[in-house]
Amino acid sequence: MDTPVIDIHNVSKIYNPDTIPVPAVNNVHLHFERGEFTALVGPSGSGKTTLLNIIGGLDAPSEGQVIINGTDITRLSANQLIRFRLHNIGFVFQSYNLIPVLTARENVEFILLLQGVPKARRDKRVHDLMASVGLGDKMDVRPAQLSGGQQQRVAVSRALASKPQFILADEPTANLDSKAATNLLDIMAKLNQEEEMTFIFSTHDARVIERARRVITLEDGRVASDTGAVKV
Template sequence: MQVLELKNLVKIYNDSEVKVKAVDNVNLTFEQGEFTAIVGPSGSGKTTLLNLIGGLDASTEGEIIINGTNIGKLKPWELINFRLFNIGFVFQAYNLIPVMTARENVEFIMQLQGVEKKKREKRSMEILSAVGLAERANSRPAKLSGGQQQRVAVARALSTKPKFILADEPTANLDSKSAESLLEIMEKLNKDENITFIFSTHDARVVAKARRVITVEDGHVVSDIKVETDIKS
């Protein structure tokens, strides 16, 4: 089932005198349950592409259709609400709320959605167990390692069972062991919960795990390889 479609997507930054075309006529579709890595050199437009998909930036041209909704046509408050119920985010710098415990951070988005307390508590403990942090549920981020914080961030993004997760360089700040562990967890959750993962990454370990690798250069998609299919073929 198709969850995401990018049609003729263009993003031009007009911040300086020189116009920068960060995303140039990108056409892509994503199916439910994909585990996709968007790769490319720095400045190639990976993060911009991810921000456009997540509705954090507005495209200059083209359409982004998520589950049949053209997010470019949504009003700002509708877009925020759309993100809340459809998209999960994992950031390079974890971005957990420091005054909340791991469990509260996981519950946070469910709270924004208005999920009742008992369900929130049950789901947050389930998902923290899934990322191996049930015993650290009451720890604040400052008491967790980088890898643990990122696992909490993944748990937070997954807690509401979004249509897909956008992960911007999720392993960039992690050591090898933590990165490997995190990737295994995300791969397992992808399979268990059938949630689509789209990564922007430089990390070869992420690419190695991905079942689809999209390479971007100068805002263009230069290759789109579905690993399993292509290997089989």
């Protein structure tokens, strides 16, 4: 077995611990390896998004450890976490969350700028990524002029631009029609297979679950079932 990319030890998250405690994630142990294509599923309130946020360093667990490539991110300061996310994690959000005043190209390029990548390398990376998601002809279009599916593909390109260790996608297909969702999943599956990129989704979408090679079901913040890691 490979060294896990992500190692989650005994992670719990309780909201409002001092007033009315609400447990969201309860004593979760999970390992994710490089190249996984994993879906976190479960009913609303089961803790999928919270767990995804904890893995992404957006939310801190009440207890437990999240070790990513040997770094316990629960011990990092806020600024260290921001830098860690910048270089190691790609995010795809349900509502795309592109910067509306930037073009598709600039949205993808933005993260490379934050990383301090030189212009020539930025241009090539953006061009390659936009081409790989089928938006080579929409580079200079602003998000408002793109369909939902196209916007989400730009968001995927942005997530991939920084060459992260893995991509966390929170309900990425929730706002897409069937065709756009299938198209997006095809692109992500291709990237997973060709670049051995690790994807972790939180989803309700049967289409995503169907394509996932590992499905982790959460119930009341606990892991109810796990089909186990299957690599590319």
